[in-house]
Amino acid sequence: MTADSATGPTTYEDLLAAVSVPADPTGTTAREVRDPATGEVIGHAPVQTVDDLERDIAAARTAQPAWAARPDSERCDLLLKAADAVEAAAEPLAALLSREQGKPLNGPNARFEVGACQAWTRTAATTVLEPEVLVDDGETYATLSYKPIGVVGAIGPWNWPMMISVWQLAPSLRMGNTVVLKPSANTTLSVLALVHVLNQVLPEGVLTVIAGDRQVGRLIPTHPGIDKIMFTGSTATGKKIAEGAASTVKRLTLELGGNDAGIVLEDAFGTDTSDPEVVAANDKVAADIFWGAFINTGQTCAALKRLYVPDAIYDVVCESLTRVAGQMPMGVGLEEQNVLGPLQNRNQFDIVDDLVKKAVDSGARVLCGADPDYDAPGFFYPTTLIADIDPDNPLVTEEQFGPALPIIRYSTLDEALHEANRLNVGLGSSVWSSDRATAREVAERVEAGTVWINAHGAVDPRVPFGGIKASGYGLEFGVEGLKHVALPHVING
Incomplete structure (x- = not known):
């Protein structure tokens, strides 16, 4: 034809x-x-x-x-x-x-x-x-x-x-x-x-x-x-x-495969949560982080799969991400209101479920999710945020490829960079900061094929994309x- x-x-x-x-x-x-x-x-x-x-x-x-x-x-x-x-x-x-x-x-x-x-x-x-x-x-x-x-x-x-x-x-x-x-x-x-x-x-x-x-x-x-x-x-x-x-x-x-890290710097979120404008600004950044992690319900090689957050704003980031996650409807794809769907297959559902269970059993704190309906007809796994998790927990060190994000606390930037770089993967990564110049300096130290600033997984058909390490x-x-x-x-x- x-x-x-x-x-x-x-x-x-x-x-x-x-x-x-x-x-x-x-x-x-x-x-x-x-x-x-x-x-x-x-x-x-x-x-x-x-x-x-x-x-x-x-x-x-x-x-x-x-x-x-x-x-x-x-x-x-x-x-x-x-x-x-x-x-x-x-x-x-x-x-x-x-x-x-x-x-x-x-x-x-x-x-x-x-x-x-x-x-x-x-x-x-x-x-x-x-x-x-x-x-x-x-x-x-x-x-x-x-x-x-x-x-x-x-x-x-x-x-x-x-x-x-x-x-x-x-x-x-x-x-x-x-x-x-x-x-x-x-x-x-x-x-x-x-x-x-x-x-x-x-x-x-x-x-x-x-x-x-x-x-x-x-x-x-x-x-x-x-x-x-x-x-x-x-x-x-x-x-x-x-x-x-x-x-x-x-x-x-x-x-x-990737297990992309995101590093949040202290200036990325405001701490005065009594100010509605600060809360709104925080939620805007949190929404960008959320979609970096949960695009395609987390089933993306270059999705954000582990988030490193400094002590000074850890609680603020957790609260903001939880608030944003609660606004994202999950359900059957042909229903227009939904923006999150099921996992594509049972095997992937079981992988995510197993990793989240290991995190919960270790004592990590569940901010939302982690409670799937095993009797539902589809492979729906709820949007899950896990805080206060050990950096060596399997949910952090293994690629979950689904709607579950571990949020790891750090004290110094060197510590965050060490944790981000120590795994044998390097597809994408991100740095989050209100100061782009500082963010680019940090990005230079991250081991990945692509480092995004204040975004994650934002591939562009004009910009080369590829991984390093495994x-x-x-x-x-x-x-x-x-x-x-x-x-x-x-x-x-």
Whole structure:
């Protein structure tokens, strides 16, 4: 289908019909998909095989030379039209995402994610990457440009299935690669729907999606027909992918687990809580901290997962965060008032529940939450704030990936920095202060790929993003992101 004929699905029912397959009681060709908020069956995702993967890789390899041969301006124009197609289908895409992943339509959730798909696609298409003259001294003339790698194997997570797929596929396509995309088994329909919309515009074979099982997932890193792997997920899985990719020396971009620290400085909150203006200002900062931690109900690699607060304002921060948390409704995603939803799957619910129980059993103080309804139909875990917790408690040292935030007290800035840096993760972090210059000085001492000032997780399609330590390697977004899905090509002479 050409861009001119692409109208996009107009309803949720149209979109679901395009990607759901007939039920299969044996589970061989189809897998039941349930809404994590209600337990209701919403459709059936295909279960594809290694033979399907071979077909998709062959199609990608066949399509790649012609795609790479198109002028850069033509590829960019098609990506812009693809973004327009996503915009035209935004509401049904958001509804399907909400029902499969669980995230509410509103807040920084489903509609936000579909909007991010448009923004990242458009930015990938409009970011300028010109050949660079390295040396021109009259004797040597050296230039650096970037060529396509070939076929990119993109393996995505279940927490931001559409958005992170776009983070992988849009720059890869821009640079002349073709893409074989494997979504998480937990959120297959959402990614199938996104690709269905994009492929109304893109040429055949340029972007394919394989809804495979674990066997398919294990084969992608070792397959000789894949030239680069982009993976977002756990550190444990990332290590296995790196091992598999080594056999064919594939290029890798790994965005792995994080346990992001936030450091609050003493000047970030006012202490005169008898003054309504001070309380309002405190609550504004607390709301920003809250969403840094609880975006997507805490199911975000670069969410704030441990908050370090100085003695002088500890009680004020705890009170303000508790007040803000009480104003955030949690419930079924399609109900417009809700901004927090369920955890996407039972396994993640159990992880969060276990970590919070360990914190409570250790004597930590519960400010709110920590009392889930185990008989509820969905995987809802209440918004939970835990104070007066030991820095070595598992809720602090392990990634909870859910709606529970430990608030750790500190006495000196050096102590806070030591605690923030001592774990073997380094995806994102944040510093909170009314003095930006001071905050930047502290940020220089934080070990993380990105340190935000007075925000957390505020990724920007123009600004490179990637982790250090066990949080992965490689960069995404902006000019550097384009370079990481291409091969450097130096001509010297």
